Amino acid sequence: MTRLLKVSFAILTLSFALTGTGFSSEEETFPTAGFIKNDDSNVRAGDNINFETLCSLKKGDTVTIIGKRYSWLKIELPENARAYIRSDFVEITKDEETGMVNAQRVNLRAGPATKYSILGQVSEPEKLTIIAENDGWYEIKPPKEASGWIHSSQVTFDAVTIPEKTNASLPSSEPKAKIKSSGNITLKAGAAKPKGNLTFSTKSDQ
Numbered sequence: 001m002t003r004l005l006k007v008s009f010a011i012l013t014l015s016f017a018l019t020g021t022g023f024s025s026e027e028e029t030f031p032t033a034g035f036i037k038n039d040d041s042n043v044r045a046g047d048n049i050n051f052e053t054l055c056s057l058k059k060g061d062t063v064t065i066i067g068k069r070y071s072w073l074k075i076e077l078p079e080n081a082r083a084y085i086r087s088d089f090v091e092i093t094k095d096e097e098t099g100m101v102n103a104q105r106v107n108l109r110a111g112p113a114t115k116y117s118i119l120g121q122v123s124e125p126e127k128l129t130i131i132a133e134n135d136g137w138y139e140i141k142p143p144k145e146a147s148g149w150i151h152s153s154q155v156t157f158d159a160v161t162i163p164e165k166t167n168a169s170l171p172s173s174e175p176k177a178k179i180k181s182s183g184n185i186t187l188k189a190g191a192a193k194p195k196g197n198l199t200f201s202t203k204s205d206q
Helices: 003-019
Strands: 032-036 041-044 053-057 062-069 072-076 083-086 090-092 098-101 106-109 118-122 127-134 137-140 147-151 181-183 200-202
Touching: 053 147, 062 147, 083 118, 090 127, 118 147
Parallel strands: none
Antiparallel strands: 032 062, 041 053, 041 147, 062 072, 072 147, 083 106, 083 137, 090 098, 098 127, 106 118, 127 137, 181 200
């Protein structure tokens, strides 16, 4: 390695160290699990806020991360998201709750029209779960081929603890054990004798 190449490599290494940029195995290995940090974290159809919102997630929800682009993470669509497919590309089965894809590379979209973003593609003979029909489109439970995007600031790789709402512990209301006793008191030698008879007795308050 020539001296010039050595110097260039050293500068590149220093640049990564100063900027915090590197080839993190955690960031580059997919799929991997992530945890939502905040309530109402939006999952979108693309990698910026101008894309359609597909669903919202709560703190502690888990997501499967399958890719990354800049500060956005590509994830498998959660179950509460919805995808859409043209009804003429699906053959409804007898139970009317599932359908079989009847073509190759059919687009899944974020809404019931071709103007909506593409979320993925499916091919025959994949089976889909039908949620509803909307003017020539089926709303479906998102299959594994459908994906969305969430901003990386909403995701952590450490498990999120969800505080549970519990009633504050109350002090015990049970009365302490009470002693009932009576008898004579023995005085030590040299102690002054009390006048009259002295009887020791304790009674519990009722």
